[in-house]
Amino acid sequence: MDAIKELTPKQQLAALKEQFANQESVILDQQKQLEMQGEILLDQQKQIENLPTQESAKVELKSQAPTKAFVIGKQKYRFNVAAFYWNNEKVRSEDALKDESLLKDLVEAGAGVIEAV
């Protein structure tokens, strides 16, 4: 600043303008860098937000139902439960597979314990 005082007012003005221009470009560079860092942080935030939440993710249960299918008419069916109540009796699906008339009744009733395959 002392060097500027020795200059004429016009020269002082020109020197100050140049100094401010330099400072402005430095500030603009810093601003650009900050913006880039901000974008990187936003990207990272998005990635983190879209990650599955480990602790609350659902673990699908494996069905205990028999895998063996049966045929009624021309349609193939399979049990989707291990056991069910039928006429107030608990029946294991494994046992039901051996009882053709029960299987027919289940199909006729539109039972939800079997599904077409």
Place this chain on the structure above:
Amino acid sequence: MSKSLSLTNAAALQAFVQTVAPDLLVRMFYKFKTAEMVRVHEGIKGRKILTELTFADNLVKKWRAQFDGNDNAVGFDPRILEVAFNKAELSVIPQELESNYLGEFRKKGQNQHDWPFEAFILDNWVKKIAQENENAVWRAALPASPTATDALALTFDGYLEIIKDLISATTITPVVTGAISITNAVGNVEKMWEVLDPSLKDQGVDIFCSWQIYSKYLQDYRERYGKYIGKDQSGSVQLDWGNATLHAMAGMGTSSRIVMTPAANLNIGFDSPGDLSNLNFEDDHRQIDIWMDYKLGVQIGIARDTILVVNDQV
């Protein structure tokens, strides 16, 4: 109309002359009915362990001098009630109303807080949240891959999903009813009643179903017995063949599942139920931010055959 009066030019402006009704129309929302019926647990920040006390059979036996208390006579069966953290937010810039016809309801001047219909909109916003809660406690299902932007119904398992998992795990056994119709609804509910533990038949039990199944039951009953069944104020009906009350639950949607268990066996967890009406208002320059945070989750207390009786329809 007088022929001396020329309305030709005025009629050309007809399309622009409109009256704006100073009220808003909204759908009629249903309330959070389930929370009024089941057991509510407060103060849950994460998980609460509900414990079922179980007793083995044959606690009493023939006398003899030797002391031989039964092994494993008393058991503790934990059930985890876990709550999920949720939020509801609303951002409003009341001045933006002035860019459309609703702007006429704002007062003279530029008061950024002047928000027409504020009370009405907020009242219905809270009712809509209650509706979402009602739906979620029954139909919510936690996905295998949750994300940060999931809706309420994806943040925990509702009763129907819990029941589905209990059946898959063979913890409970469904009663085969087949599809429920207006000719078999009464008979099918009776089939489920047969499976129910006799102690609950004494004590009384609640039967939860969708409005669709409820209507079929009433139609079947009317046709069978030539009379209408009596309802209480909430629409629930006391079944005349047993100590049971049938409830239509809007939150069950179009599910065909029928759930027979005491209402107290269904549990809802909150941090504080008061959070659901605890609206926070914050000014952000011209914008008003309204928000509430709350925790919600459900669990079934005793999940065993004959205590929790369900049919085979989903």
